[in-house]
Amino acid sequence: MKTKKVLAGFTAAAIAASMITGCGSGAKTETAVSTEAETTAAEEKETTAAETAQDTEKRKERILTVSGNGDFGFPSVYTISPKGQGYMTLSYIFDTLMWKDESGLIPYLAEDYSVSEDGLTYTFQLRKGVSFTDGTPFTAEDVKFTFDYMKEHPYKWVSVSMVEEASVVDEHTVEIKLNKTYNPFLSDVAGSLPILPKHIWENVTEPETFTEPEAAISTGPFILENYDSAAGTYTLKANEDYFYGDVQIDKLVIANVSGGDSKEALLSGEIAAAPNISYKAAMSLKDSPEYTVLEGPGLSVTRLYFNFDEEAMAVKEIRQAMYHAVNLDEIVEKAYGGAGYPGSAGHVQPGTPWYNPDVRQYAYDVETAKKMLSEAGAADSNGDGILEYNGEEMSYTLTFTENDEKLAELLVSYMKAVGIELVPQSADDATVKAAISEGNFELAFNTNGSFGGDPVFLSRFATVGADGAPSVTGQGGTTWESEEYNRIYNESAVEQDDAKRHQQVNELQEIIAEELPCLTLYYKKAVAAYNNTIFDGFYYTPDGISIAVPFIMNKLVFVSGQWKAQ
Amino acid sequence: MKRGGKMVRTYGLYLVLILCISFFLPRFLPGSPLSVLDEATASQNMEAFPDTFREYYAPEKPEAVQFLLYLKHLLSGDLGYSLTGKRKVADMIGESLGYSLLLAGLAMTVSTCIGVWYGMRAGLKEGSSPVRLFPLILLQAVPVFLLAESLRLLFSYRLSWFPSRGAYSVGMHPSSEGFLLDVLYHMVLPLTVMILSEIPGIAVFTYNSTVRIKKQQFVRMAVYLNLTQNIIEKKYFFRNILPEILGKLSIQSISCVAGTMFVEAVFAYPGIGMLLRTATANRDYPLMQGILLTVCTLALVINAIFEFLIQQISRR
DSSP, rough: OHHHHHHHHHHHHHHHHHHHHHHHHTHHHHHHHHHHHHHHHHHHHHHHHHHHHHSSSOOOOOOOEEEEEEEOHHHOOOOOOSHHHHHHHHHTOOOSEEETTTTTTSSEEEEEEEETTTEEEEEEOOOOOOOOSSSSSSOHHHHHHHHHHHHHHOOSOOOOOOEEEEEEEEEEEEEESSSSOOTTTIIITTTOOOOOHHHHHHSSSGGGOSSSGGGSSSSEEEEEEEETTTTEEEEEEEEETTTOOOOSSSEEEEEEEOOHHHHHHHHHSSOETTTTOOOHHHHHHHTTEEEEEEEEEEEEEEEEEEOTTTTTTGOOOHHHHHHTTHHHHIIIIIHHOOEEEEOOOOOSHHHHHHHHTOOOOOOOOOHHHHHHHHHHTTSSSSSSSEEEEEEEEEEEEEEEEEGGHHHHHHHHHHHHHHHOOEEEEEEOOOHHHHHHHOOSSSSSEEEEEOSSGGGGGGOOOOOOOOSSSBBBOOOOOOOOHHHHHHHHHHHHHHHHHHHHHHHHHHHHHHHHHHHHHHHEEEEEEEEEETTTEEEOOOOOOOOOBHHHHHSOOOTTTTSSSSSOOO | OOHHHHHHHOOOOOOHHHHHHHHHHHSSSSSOGGGGGGHHHHHHHHOOOHHHHHHHHHTOOOOOHHHHHHHHHHHHHOOOBTTTTBBBBHHHHHHHHHHHHHHHHHHHHHHHHHHHHHHHHHHHSOOOOGGHHHHHHHHSSSSSSHHHHHHHIIIIISOOOOSSSSSSSSOOOSSTTHHHHHHHHHHHHHHHHHHHHHHHHHHHHHHHHHHHHHHHHHHHHHHHHTHHHHIIIIIIIHHHHHHHHHHHHHHHHHHHHHHHHHHHHTTTOOOOOHHHHHHHHTTOOHHHHHHHHHHHHHHHHHHHHHHHHHHHOOOO
């Protein structure tokens, strides 16, 4: 029938069209791979001699597949996602002057360093004989170039605004002059800044769209073999000439396996390590001999934000009373299944080097909370169970990210017990973060990472920097302000003497614990699981990789770990 | 030709609406691309809004100006650069669209064939008892993501018969050996889910149409005249319900493309739905605009095609 023919023809064309588009679109990734292969062919020729000497026995290719969170950008400095996983993957290709292993900060591309008396000049002695994966030798020129380039093109993960000048002393010596002392320079800047090969980047004017294969060339332990953005898969090949040591695997594949699926993927053998596994799933694997479960600090903090525009919130005693009304231990248990630690009033996490154990803490005590509230002037005059303060009902919206319902429920019930009403209002994370930064909320709670290492993060409570300029507190609207806090913080930021700085940071925690600009509720625990019969040797880097990145896959693991499978 | 002119005007209006919606809708969401980063990186970012994006995105200019800029770029086929992927939006959409179309296209084709056949069979049987449709209605009641998760749990994890995620195995490229086979193998589960979720709608609709026609006078005439069953089916039933079915398919095709989003989410299938999800989470305006524009235009095209087909068939 004519009609049937029309239909048949149409559907056949539709199938054909969709198959062609489906297959044709993959061609683009293919060309990227072949050009990549050409660039590394030169390098391969140089190492064949070494290879044949080593590999007399042909061994099966060691491919380590780990779970990742999908596509997070092309693995080059300016194009990869500026979050933890992005930086960590970048570090497999790019190296830094200093790095961290299980013991702490270690010299890396710089084999030695010295600091001047006034703390303004750092001199780095660079390792000799290191080359980029395209064969070009690594020299002090590349380090100087990196600092200069990043001043011109700000790099999202690390700021180099404190660097005045970088200069080449000789082929393997670099001098960095700062315009003010910066305590975390070694760990946060020298330990995180990826070194750009000058000969590749000197003509790049738009780094944010530089996704050619040579954008992913550096000195690191891995070379980019394939980046499949649609599937969210990264395939990295080992750098056979890695300066730090022999890379124990041949290929690293970061596959798109979400946290929810990673346990199943681990059990079925699809992946060998699951750094993003959920806490509950990891705990269920704890007793299996072939899986190792690691726990470590999550380097993230969840806190309750106050909008100081609300009259009651601006009263210190009311904030303190609210802290007494919160059962921090129960939060860890019920809202997070034990996967964390209760917050400390002084904000800095207990057990970390800068923690002040003497700060005031607020034990869970409903009666004291009630008493403090009534002493502050809050009373329930109309008997509806909700307190009034200065004529206004203490009823506030509680803004939070949609996955955190359990914590929201707990907070609502805690506040109800003392007469404060919270009206929950959830939204997706970006919306909540925007609301907080614009001051568009009454009460809110949110989690943020990069929480660890140098206490420079305490700047979030300082409103005025040492140069008189307002600093970014992350919270909009009216925030808590304290001249004394500002003064001490700005002093501590430039204090060279370790003992003095510890004292200052202790004082800051005391102020925070007394004034409570926010309520520190909870610190997350990081957990990971891996199949120890395939590869072993993962660990959590103290204070996280680079700036508080809580993953077990520090690149050093691939050099110091052991391949166990056949 | 008056009819043609009217059609052009209507579709022109739709296009204008699509352009406005694809631009303004993402901007109604609270937050901006910068708000997604945590405060440490966001504060540094304020000064450093990349120049490449500034030129296309022009965040400092008022929204009306931005809109005109957007239109101007569209005329030259420039969909801009994704803020998160740092690549051309057109490239990213191109890679993902193919897979979604593959899934949706095949699903619609197969489910149409099965659905129409089953619906007609059920409708042609003696009497008209809706009880026949009970299993279908039950199936339709199950939300597609639940169906997807259940099938995945059973066939991927428990039985390990089919892969549980992706369009192809990790490490495969289009040039690898056996790529096509690998894609087909990975497609089995998501496609099955899609087909199962589309069949009920089509089958029930066909059944109702069939039953309605069965009651008509001219059909009874055909029966009395002892025409063969086959001819009755083809000439009387099928030709008459065809325009209605096409109408139903037109709408269902469009919702099918949207429906792939759930299936893509469950199976981590690299289609346009997944892309939109990540784009929205990151407030990646250029990417969101591009996707909305593409999908809406696609819907418009599908609609136009079906309208044309219906017109052709309706002419006796």
